[in-house]
Amino acid sequence: MIKLYEGGAYVLGGKTIVEDSNDALARVKEMTGIDTNKNEAKKGTIAYPILEAHNESDEEENLKMKFDSLTSHDITYVGIIQTARASGMKKFPMPYVLTNCHNTLCAVGGTINEDDHKFALSAAKRYGGIYVPPHMAVIHTYNREMMAGCGKMILGSDSHTRYGALGTIAVGEGGGELVKQLVGSTYDVKRPETVAIYLTGKPSDYIGPHDVALQIIGKVFKNGYVKNKVMEFIGDGISNLSVEFRNGIDVMTTETTCWSSIWRTDEKVKEYFEIHGRPEAYEELNPSKVAYYDGVVYVDLAEIKPSIAIPFHPSNVYTIEEFKKNKVEILKGIEEEAKRMYGDRAKLDLLSKVVDGEFQVDQGVIAGCSGGTFDNVVAAADILDGKSTGNGKFALSVYPGSQPEYKELLDNGTMGKLMDAGAVIRSAFCGPCFGAGDTPANNEFSIRHTTRNFPNREGSKPSDGQISAVALMDAKSIAATAANGGILTGADEIEVAYSNPGYKFNSQIYERRNYNGTEDFDESKDLTFGPNIKDWPEMETLKKHLLLRVASYITDEVTTTDELIPSGETSSFRSNPHRLAEFTLSRTDPDYVGKAKEVRDASDKLMAGDYSEIAGIIEKINEVEGDVKAEEVSLGSTIFAKKPGDGSAREHAASCQKVLGAWANIANEYATKRYRSNLINWGMVPFILDGEPEFEKGDYIFVPDAREAVLAGMKNIKSYVIGETVKAMELKLDDLTDDEKKIIAEGSLINYHRNN
Template sequence: MIKITRENVLIRNGREIVPQDADYSTWVKNNLGKSFQANEARKGTISYNILKAHQHSDQDELLRLKFDSITSHDITYVGIIQTARASGMKKFPLPYVLTNCHNSLCAVGGTINEDDHKFALSAAQKYGGIYVPPNLAVIHSYNREMMTKCGNMILGSDSHTRYGALGTMAVGEGGGELAKQLLEQTYDVESPEIIAIYLKGKPNPGVGPQDVALSIIKAVYNNNFVKNKVMEFIGEGVSSLPVEYRNGIDVMTTEAACWSSIWETDDKVKEYYEIHGRAADYKTLKPEELALYDGLVEVDLSKIKPSIALPFHPSNVYTIEELKNNPKDIFALVEKESKKVFESNDVAIDLMSKIVNGNIHVDQGVIVGCSGGTFDNIVAAADILRGKSTGNGTFSMSVYAGSQPTYMELVKNGTVADLMAAGAVMKPAFCGPCFGAGDTPANNELSIRHATRNFPNRDGSKPNEGQTSMVALMDARSIAATAANGGVLTGADEVAVEYSPKKYYFDQSIYEKKVYDSKGHADDSVDLVFGPNIKDWPKMPALTDHMMIKVVTHITDPVTTTDELIPSGETSSYRSNPIRLSEFTLSRKDPNYVPNAKEVHEYEIYREEGKNPEEKFDELRSAYEAIRKIKGFEALSPEEMGIGSTLYANKPGDGSAREQAASCQRVLGAWANIATEYATKRYRSNLLNWGIIPFLIEDGNLINKDDFIFIPHIKEAISQESDRIKAYVLGESLKEITFSLGHLTHEEREILISGSLINYNKKMNSSR
């Protein structure tokens, strides 16, 4: 079904995979009559040519990119604009789409989200942006419909920013990277490896894009095969897939941990652009005659079956058939794993109770958002449910179209009527079910969703309060089949149905009537509209010569998600208030993090006031005494050494691009993270942009919770690009350890030394 090749792979014309046992030089000479040059063949990928067109450096190893447009939603855009304003921005220098699809609910958690929306509209008017009102479109639907262009690049503050199926390389990043684009700075990244995703065959009836996506994620996530790389989709199987089917696969590549994605384009993509009134934005993209890739994933679409990703990750995939044949053993594995996930025997999930008379009963079905709420998916679900009933028991089903134009066409062609007649509830464009702010399951409910994620501490789970829910990812077709069976888990390949795909007609007038598009015109006379919950970023201290950090949290999970670092859901209402939001940091993973971090932050505040913290805080005296036993630091003055908190996690940062996963730590006085590796480039970028040093350590067992760690000459080490940094764990006996930083650009080093991206830009502006 899926085969992985970990070596370089040469592909001819995007179709012929040169045998691995062939000598490429000899093969090219014999078949093409010319010499083979690996460096030139690497330039034959679709990805290389798009990246080259956006490169603003003469280096091959380091990309300095400028994007064609950027986009963010109402959980992230206030912080981005506030950062850019504080850094000197006067207008948006490129198209900036501000959507309202995450905090669309009027009031959650005691604040009025509409205040943020008014801020965004005033910002679009003042700085020259594009404002999409609430419930009109989810962020990625709007960008697909209106902003993509073959060969372009889009940067978004949502991790699922993926438009590769439409010929646009898109990257999901933290807000700091968007602020850099607004300041006309570059996005800097080491040149990524390119992995060919070679599709062949054709999916069987009942197999949808989520089934294909989950199968690929299962094959590549846990082995890091595509981590921080580009997934380039090629092969004869591409042509068998409708464009919306491709979009559904493409948006889920984020869960494979790749950096970006791109697909070859064809007449179906051309038709998509024509339907959307943008025929001029299409061009054919395909690999050149010879393209050398850094690896290969071969996917036989004809062998993929309806699948389910069980809690608590999209890579925890089984076929539905496999699960139904062996539910007790598989559920037992998930329940056992949940003990590790929640690090508590008091937190329990009960999947076994979902097995009744040999059948698996689920409580809820949801088709939603950028992955599930596409036109084709909803039409297919209606085909399955037409004339049937979802039942009047505990099972419920909700369907969210990704955009209002999609919704209107589904109304016109009768799809909505069929779904409503079956008992499904139609809802407006909203991303809430993907992160726990809509259709939140009840305690111990099992929800099946065509959505993007099923992480722990997401979708409404609050394990430290005894509230847990279980979310499994499935394709819209199998969700509809399950709904038609009254909530009994059913694969779409088990039902007899005649699919009747409908032609899509795009009505742009909805956007013309409701979207504010400045066409790039900024009006400085407009005042920004601030609600009472919109606050400026607090002051961030610059890096000192030496540093002492305290490990206030030590997490041993294999992976720590951004949802655990800063929970989603009800906390969304405080996204525009850095101080209020920081109170939720790690609240579902370590409720003691905030008070412990605040205690350390008090030490630093006292020092910044010019006082000697050693004189006031008993805990610090022994730490200072230990430092003064180190040669050269016998007379260390507290003024020379900043004090901050840190957390240790094996692999932090999987999941959302939300910068608040880092900024909230910084607000509470964090100066570093320590990890054996970072789950995503975007989380590491968030740390850097907030002045948090992303230390790497080979063995996490060398440090423990509550350890004080002294890092001498840290400012000098960062400035002089030291690869290995000596540090000391302070205790009754000193323990010397070594940190590393990985690759840092000159600008990233300067940001760390300045204390944050805001500080760096203020310093740059003053020097001008």
């Protein structure tokens, strides 16, 4: 059972919930003897003192954060370091972990992926970073093992930067926010609200972390219950979960659109740090005797059942039992959704996979920061011990999260069991999570213990007629399905004795291969540049007025970052801004790049003093606005989307638009703070529009005195739609910090730091 409280609540001693009401404080006093108020009780959460310890602002509600360490992988670190260099960085001011777990395979683009890896090693030596070579560890496993600590804060350029189960508030953001830390600035954010995730009861043996995580996501994603908030895990049920079980739930909190997470800690967390040779990282964390939460998600772990999240989002959750009973109707719905998204470009035929009343799966994958944990892999091996995955169409791949975990799984016989059963064992690699590993064949159905099942996330290309489908499931049920020859099977449908062996961490594996330069950096060392690593293009500052042309008009309810800039094969070009920009919106609006370039070319002419491209538009504008001079106008493209930015933290979803000449996004709302921050850091205005747009693709939108409006922090901004006629329209801007206003006015974070 999962219950969402309609309002806030006081939690007493981390156990008793008192719903907020007119007499709530009187009841709190009666039960605890403590006379308090809501504002004081908000300070009783686990999150509050951690945020305070990292806050450099004197303001209660507007935080300016400095983090303990940073982390990036090989899709993001080149752009971040290049931006920081251009912004004046001389050294890494805090530990910065550079992992190589995304562009691990170097089959696409020739040498360029490995060129990026060598760039990272040279940067670690020059600026004082930590370099984790390919195949050694996925980003989040390494940070759990080596960097997390109770009361710490970690900022990462990957959306799944979550180490709350280890007492660490970790935040996934776009690269611009890491650049700010690297050049001595702060991460600025309004104090987030905190929602209690109250876990009680004990899960059945056949339940794994994905079952719990998916059920929570299914309850809170679509209604925005925890959006941009801290999910704080409390309750007696935590003690019934291993630390790796907690980690598996925690990493999936990203899919709720929360800001971050934190858990109460206990002896099991203490033991985890001791096993990893870092006993000093432990501190017992609990809410105070009275803590106020802005909401409560009550989860009875004993009632969770094996679950499946069907395409194309982790929130599309059913129990496996429900899915099997209603599979024809559910599969028809998936096919219809694919047709709505892709029309005749690609077709899914999932009903053909129902054979003799059973649903036949084509592929299983257990991998990465969510699936490749020690506990998950051991449980899968226990289920498959002495069985066979079959030598037909179905295939199972297992990716341990790190080389130390891999070594222990070898030593204790787990890997032998899996290989004997027919599973293929791979190295630590995030590829299956973003379409660069184990891509299914066209029209195949893959079940995965990974983080996402967005469209194309598995690597297909619907624009080329290729499409496959991914459903998320727990490792236990994936193994049960594998043991049943690929027929969809929940872990509750089989009997197994789980071995639950202890874990021994071998630190030598890292000591003998990784490079740690945090105490040993040398500014005289040169960076190693491959031919694909390019500098960011020059970006103009915002002039007095802003003229936008709508280059894409997206009507989907939610637009993910994967749709804005596809994952998979594009990853190899993420050190080359111009090359990567060619993929922008390629799977959602293939015309976008050409339309954006037309506007960029016109802007280049405008910058050179040739105003012919917009002379007619300026003439129309002056009919309503007065004396507008073309030389005072910044011209750029924009996109409209209802709710853009769900999913990945990758800044490329914004930077590629900027490279193509964009000056803004217009949206009914932004799915995540991190995407909005990415827009700002690339000098784009994150406009809000209430209701349906009065413009179409190809229309111009004129924002008079845009620079002044941004710098003044105006909430409501007069603008005009310039089509066949001129129509007045109101755009809105949510709160911007002083620095954010200046970044937009300067045209980018790079310009802001360079000029200031």
